[in-house]
Amino acid sequence: NLTEKLNRVFKTLRGQGKLTEKNIQEALREVRLALLEADVHYKVAKNFVAAIRERAIGQEVLSSLTPGQQVIKIVNEELTRLLGEEAVPLDLMGRPPICLMLVGLQGSGKTTTAAKLAAHLKKRNHRPCMVAADVYRPAAIDQLITLGNQIDVSVYADLDEKKPEKICSDALGFARQNGNNILIVDTAGRLHIDTELMEELQRLKEILEPNEILFVADAMTGQDAVNVASEFDSELGITGVVLTKMDGDARGGAALSIREVTGKPIKFIGTGEKLDALEVFYPDRMSSRILG
Amino acid sequence: VLGKKQIDEDLLDELEEILITADLGVRTTQELISSVTEKVRRKELNQPDKLKEYLKEEIKNYFFNLPAEIDFSSAKPFVTLFIGVNGVGKTTSIAKLAYMLKNEGKEVMLVAADTFRAAAIEQLVHWGEKAGVEVVRQKIGADPSAVVFDALTSAVAREIDVVLIDTAGRMHTKVNLMEELKKIKRVIGKKVAGAPHEVLLVLDATTGQNALSQARLFSEQLGISGLLLTKLDGTAKGGIVVGVCRELKVPVKYIGVGETLDDLHPFEPDTFVDAIF
Numbered sequence: 001n002l003t004e005k006l007n008r009v010f011k012t013l014r015g016q017g018k019l020t021e022k023n024i025q026e027a028l029r030e031v032r033l034a035l036l037e038a039d040v041h042y043k044v045a046k047n048f049v050a051a052i053r054e055r056a057i058g059q060e061v062l063s064s065l066t067p068g069q070q071v072i073k074i075v076n077e078e079l080t081r082l083l084g085e086e087a088v089p090l091d092l093m094g095r096p097p098i099c100l101m102l103v104g105l106q107g108s109g110k111t112t113t114a115a116k117l118a119a120h121l122k123k124r125n126h127r128p129c130m131v132a133a134d135v136y137r138p139a140a141i142d143q144l145i146t147l148g149n150q151i152d153v154s155v156y157a158d159l160d161e162k163k164p165e166k167i168c169s170d171a172l173g174f175a176r177q178n179g180n181n182i183l184i185v186d187t188a189g190r191l192h193i194d195t196e197l198m199e200e201l202q203r204l205k206e207i208l209e210p211n212e213i214l215f216v217a218d219a220m221t222g223q224d225a226v227n228v229a230s231e232f233d234s235e236l237g238i239t240g241v242v243l244t245k246m247d248g249d250a251r252g253g254a255a256l257s258i259r260e261v262t263g264k265p266i267k268f269i270g271t272g273e274k275l276d277a278l279e280v281f282y283p284d285r286m287s288s289r290i291l292g
Numbered sequence: 293v294l295g296k297k298q299i300d301e302d303l304l305d306e307l308e309e310i311l312i313t314a315d316l317g318v319r320t321t322q323e324l325i326s327s328v329t330e331k332v333r334r335k336e337l338n339q340p341d342k343l344k345e346y347l348k349e350e351i352k353n354y355f356f357n358l359p360a361e362i363d364f365s366s367a368k369p370f371v372t373l374f375i376g377v378n379g380v381g382k383t384t385s386i387a388k389l390a391y392m393l394k395n396e397g398k399e400v401m402l403v404a405a406d407t408f409r410a411a412a413i414e415q416l417v418h419w420g421e422k423a424g425v426e427v428v429r430q431k432i433g434a435d436p437s438a439v440v441f442d443a444l445t446s447a448v449a450r451e452i453d454v455v456l457i458d459t460a461g462r463m464h465t466k467v468n469l470m471e472e473l474k475k476i477k478r479v480i481g482k483k484v485a486g487a488p489h490e491v492l493l494v495l496d497a498t499t500g501q502n503a504l505s506q507a508r509l510f511s512e513q514l515g516i517s518g519l520l521l522t523k524l525d526g527t528a529k530g531g532i533v534v535g536v537c538r539e540l541k542v543p544v545k546y547i548g549v550g551e552t553l554d555d556l557h558p559f560e561p562d563t564f565v566d567a568i569f
């Protein structure tokens with residue numbers, strides 16, 4: 001792992017009291033490789049390592065740590081800081097129904113996350129209603145209705161309506177009548193480069209005036225994370241990120257890439273297929289995971 | 293890259309960036325860059341415009357002798373098992389392959405062995421109708437091995453040409469779920485000698501280096517005979533298959549390039565590698 005690699009790098013340099021330009025060079029190379037192996041984007045890794053170099057050079061090595069551990073400490077602190085220093089909760093302020101939109105690529109976990117969020121909010125005494133706005137994927141509406149039944153949360157769906165825009169505006173009316181204070185809108189997976197479908201999302205945004213547009217991203221996403229996230233953010237303006245499938249063994253470097261390129265907070269992580277598998281995001285845990 | 297007069301540090305950095313951002317991964321990229329550096333050192337390569345061509349050939353070598361074709365007539369019923377982690381495109385890819393085979397005149401049967409996920413069976417049933425092929429299914433929560441067993445009994449009796457089996461997405465790290473998959477494979481083998489004839493691991497082109505861990509574990513536990521790379525219609529290059537082929541020597545059989553029934557193509561290394569650059 002990285003600690004072992006760095007300790008090896010510094011083995012020949014022990015007894016030195018300071019981190020210098022020279023002994024840092026090789027160490028930072030190992031850090032950059034670790035980040036790339038963890039799927040952090042090429043440019044993000046480069047910038048990150050440059051920032052670490054700035055911070056590290058000239059630093060006194062604490063007597064309680066090896067130089068390798070000292071570098072890891074700096075890296076961990078910086079990575080944790082970048083990932084988001086404190087948990088940012090959902091924005092639920094305003095006149096009901098509060099709208100939360102879930103968007104992202106195909107298969108990232110939006111529909112499942114919608115139900116997890118609904119269960120999470122219901123536990124906190126909210127009255128959420130999910131909206132089945134994916135009219136494209138076979139049995140998508142079926143899927144959301146089934147999940148809604150599992151957690152006893154209402155689902156607004158219209159099997160005869162082919163326009164997500166109409167479904168969403170009707171859902172607003174339904175929520176008001178039905179006494180739901182939060183609407184969780186599940187949208188169809190789409191490519192960030194699909195102009196028509198991205199415009200559809202913009203229309204849904206106008207109709208829903210959502211408090212949150214959550215970008216749902218797969219923790220195992222590679223270098224492409226930067227392209228996708230920046231496109232969704234620039235076209236829609238996302239307010240937060242949910243990183244799913246964290247129960248696998250992906251290092252999750254996409255988290256840093258997405259955070260760096262959008263500046264938006266990671267609010268939750270998905271940790272399994274069951275509907276209670278939604279956790280608050282802890283930047284320090286994510287940092288250790290990325291560094292491996 | 294082509295504007296350079298000589299192969300220097302900057303050019304190698306540019307190439308490193310192209311390979312890494314295409315998801316080839318650190319190890320494969322280092323191997324390729326070392327190979328280039330060595331050729332330059334031995335004066336066998338000194339023109340920047342030849343560099344890209346050299347790299348393309350080196351990458352294509354990783355796919356060498358890994359045939360993309362599947363001979364669906366080599367067994368009857370020819371049984372293909374689809375496996376992979378959650379959300380990568382297994383169910384949709386089965387639909388596409390079924391459509392392709394049906395248009396080649398084959399009698400195809402789909403098996404809805406994902407008895408776990410909400411509306412998974414309904415999703416496959418819908419696709420079966422669109423593709424014009426039958427789907428064998430039971431209730432949600434049924435034992436997937438039992439569904440497979442019954443489907444194969446029927447396939448043999450009715451002389452079906454090709455059976456495509458859909459399984460639930462699962463993390464390769466979950467021991468009990470991998471055991472479930474192993475049991476499905478055993479049941480297939482008991483019912484049809486020599487089956488499954490193909491075990492296709494479905495990988496999402498947007499996946500990063502975790503694809504290697506997925507491939508390793510599925511291969512170790514199940515044995516895989518081919519890869520199916522989906523979502524290449526996005527901006528991801530899918531370079532992860534280079535690392536997987538390099539290490540496991542498993543061929544890429546098909547690529548998925550969209551969400552409709554025609555969006556499945558046989559894998560072509562030349563086209564794939566060109567797109568990386």
Ligand SMILES: Nc1nc2c(ncn2[C@@H]2O[C@H](COP(=O)(O)OP(=O)(O)OP(=O)(O)O)[C@@H](O)[C@H]2O)c(=O)[nH]1
Nearest residue numbers: 106107108109110111112189245270271272378379
């Ligand atoms: N292991 C694991 N699986 C997950 C998680 N979140 C979602 N899934 C699974 O990932 C697969 C895809 O989830 P969906 O909710 O259908 O994804 P989606 O984004 O709605 O997909 P599209 O609507 O087709 O774009 C399903 O098998 C889910 O059970 C998670 O945190 N962990």
Ligand SMILES: Nc1nc2c(ncn2[C@@H]2O[C@H](COP(=O)(O)OP(=O)(O)OP(=O)(O)O)[C@@H](O)[C@H]2O)c(=O)[nH]1
Nearest residue numbers: 106107378379380381382383384461523548549550
């Ligand atoms: N753009 C694009 N989308 C794809 C492709 N293949 C599948 N999809 C989409 O990816 C999403 C997930 O596909 P599924 O077939 O449900 O994936 P799966 O592996 O069966 O998912 P689970 O059974 O939940 O594990 C759907 O929205 C599909 O339409 C592809 O090649 N390109």
Ligand SMILES: [Mg+2]
Nearest residue numbers: 110111134140
């Ligand atoms: Mg969905």
Ligand SMILES: [Mg+2]
Nearest residue numbers: 382383406412
């Ligand atoms: Mg499926």
